[in-house]
Amino acid sequence: MKAPALTTDQRIARVWALFTVLALLLWLRNQVRGAESEVTVAIEPRFRGEPLVFDQLTCTNAAR
Amino acid sequence: MLAITRLDLLLSGLAVRRTDGTWLEKNDWFAYLSGRAGRTNFVLRGLPPGDYDRLQFNIGVPPDLNHAAPAKLEERHPLNPMVNGMHWNWQGGYVFLALEGRFTPLASATAGSQNQSASGFSWHLATDRLLMNVEVPVTLALSGERAADRRTTLRVALELAQVFDGIILDDETSSTHSRPEDRLADKLRQRVEQAFLPGQRADTAGPVEKLVTPLTAQSGPVVGTPYRFTMSAAFPKPALPRDNPLTMEGVALGRRLFNDPLLSRGGKQSCASCHQMQAGTVDAGKAFSVGVDGQPGKRNAMPLYNLAWKSEFFWDGRAKSLRQQALMPIQDELEMHETLANVVGKLKAAGGAESYHEVFAWAFGSSDITAERVGLALEQFLLTLTSHDAKFDRVMRREALFTAEEQRGFELFHTEHDPRRGLFGADCFHCHGGPLFQNVAFANNGLDHEPRDLGRYLATGREGDRGKFAVPSLRNVELTAPYMHDGRFATLEEAVFHYVRGVRHSPTLDPNLAKHPPGGVRLPPEDVRALVAFLRTLTEESLRPGARNVALAPSP
Numbered sequence: 001m002k003a004p005a006l007t008t009d010q011r012i013a014r015v016w017a018l019f020t021v022l023a024l025l026l027w028l029r030n031q032v033r034g035a036e037s038e039v040t041v042a043i044e045p046r047f048r049g050e051p052l053v054f055d056q057l058t059c060t061n062a063a064r
Numbered sequence: 065m066l067a068i069t070r071l072d073l074l075l076s077g078l079a080v081r082r083t084d085g086t087w088l089e090k091n092d093w094f095a096y097l098s099g100r101a102g103r104t105n106f107v108l109r110g111l112p113p114g115d116y117d118r119l120q121f122n123i124g125v126p127p128d129l130n131h132a133a134p135a136k137l138e139e140r141h142p143l144n145p146m147v148n149g150m151h152w153n154w155q156g157g158y159v160f161l162a163l164e165g166r167f168t169p170l171a172s173a174t175a176g177s178q179n180q181s182a183s184g185f186s187w188h189l190a191t192d193r194l195l196m197n198v199e200v201p202v203t204l205a206l207s208g209e210r211a212a213d214r215r216t217t218l219r220v221a222l223e224l225a226q227v228f229d230g231i232i233l234d235d236e237t238s239s240t241h242s243r244p245e246d247r248l249a250d251k252l253r254q255r256v257e258q259a260f261l262p263g264q265r266a267d268t269a270g271p272v273e274k275l276v277t278p279l280t281a282q283s284g285p286v287v288g289t290p291y292r293f294t295m296s297a298a299f300p301k302p303a304l305p306r307d308n309p310l311t312m313e314g315v316a317l318g319r320r321l322f323n324d325p326l327l328s329r330g331g332k333q334s335c336a337s338c339h340q341m342q343a344g345t346v347d348a349g350k351a352f353s354v355g356v357d358g359q360p361g362k363r364n365a366m367p368l369y370n371l372a373w374k375s376e377f378f379w380d381g382r383a384k385s386l387r388q389q390a391l392m393p394i395q396d397e398l399e400m401h402e403t404l405a406n407v408v409g410k411l412k413a414a415g416g417a418e419s420y421h422e423v424f425a426w427a428f429g430s431s432d433i434t435a436e437r438v439g440l441a442l443e444q445f446l447l448t449l450t451s452h453d454a455k456f457d458r459v460m461r462r463e464a465l466f467t468a469e470e471q472r473g474f475e476l477f478h479t480e481h482d483p484r485r486g487l488f489g490a491d492c493f494h495c496h497g498g499p500l501f502q503n504v505a506f507a508n509n510g511l512d513h514e515p516r517d518l519g520r521y522l523a524t525g526r527e528g529d530r531g532k533f534a535v536p537s538l539r540n541v542e543l544t545a546p547y548m549h550d551g552r553f554a555t556l557e558e559a560v561f562h563y564v565r566g567v568r569h570s571p572t573l574d575p576n577l578a579k580h581p582p583g584g585v586r587l588p589p590e591d592v593r594a595l596v597a598f599l600r601t602l603t604e605e606s607l608r609p610g611a612r613n614v615a616l617a618p619s620p
Binding site: 036037038039040041042043045046047048049052054055 | 070110119204206216218263528572
């Protein structure tokens, strides 16, 4: 048996429903993303606790 | 005493642990850190709110990537060899960690000699066996506030004393390239893994530094016909300027300007006067080119091949872009000695079948002639000067074979000089490695005890840069005599022999040379000949003087 054809109003309602679901999903995605953090990890080269200075003779060979 | 001159690392496989013991992993994450360049931060994006107590990452890359061809990676990817300079072609895979420097041997130090001779150490940890895993306790609490309001910095200390303590630097410990059975490499691996320590508490006020520099936005729609840039499939992707896309019209204008004497005072010289296409793009046979006023320059004219894979230009790297570089010889009083205003004026006034107004309009969309546009057009042309079809390339593609002597040279070139481990190579690949036979660094290659030309130091003012110069590509080196920044070596044989007997120690001598025996790698004459034979396989036949296509040498 053939399904009855949708009226124009029904079609518009379906499109609106689809838009609403998409908007909800987008909003949820943004909420999750908004809660995510950006963290900078700084790897700090040191020598005996002091910042490493390149090219500078600072320590004894065989460090002990 | 010891001094560290290089600390570079490749990181991968990042993970953070929640306080409930579960891990959040990012397997497709990579970073390249370079202590000397101040590139020591990376950014973790998309961390959900929560409390985290551990940070984990690998130093090195997993085996599948370590053995993959790096040429396909995007130009700014941390694993692109042009970004990190840490890929060993023909040796296989990446260097995971490079730690280099200078030291005074204990015997020399205890003798109290006033003239202690420094040596070099070069530790390169690599190969799948030495993939390192680091786990550091951290305290990181991320709330669910808007990300834009938070700028969290997590500090991790890399305590290098942990690596060096107890290791007496001498001939035995001055070098490792992670070959099998190398106990020093295994020892260093363990020490490096343990050298990462929690830093200060997470700082929520510090600035966020992005690892990747934002790309310059393209200024508008592309004008003209896109230029087809050609390169070897083995080359890494170059970072071509996105705000100056190559077009047929732009390249043609750049070529015309390159060859036009109007760019010099009195119309006596063009760029091509000292960068002759039929002579290896250098000033054939001259140590110093002579400028429009008859005065010699201060440094040897550099070859112009494969500049797309360079990021700093001139022997001292003082120009940060080709468009900037291209305008400097025009204004240099020892070279073309002209003002940019005069150049623009002359170009505007020039007649001919196709006036510069017309040609600039084709290239840039309007007929305005400006110094900036001159630089952009020259940049486009220079970027097209690629070279990637030498005998060496054909051998790599299995379309040709080396002679026995060339093969010997190839092996010497790519083998370390480490007599204690039975390795007697020429150690060339450290600086002239990869398919481009260059690196993007600056090095002191031991030409003088006291450099007369301070080189890179003049551009940076850093003491550690005294006597350092750009490491040029060895492609077409046969055509670019004389050699070195001052053209002191007339022949390729002389240049190679420098590394055999002529290396002179100084405080900034590259550690990869300083670790060699006094004078150099002490190869017998037949090995020097073999190296020269191999270097000649890097010559692109079409660029030889007299070759038919030499004038069109840039990418076809």
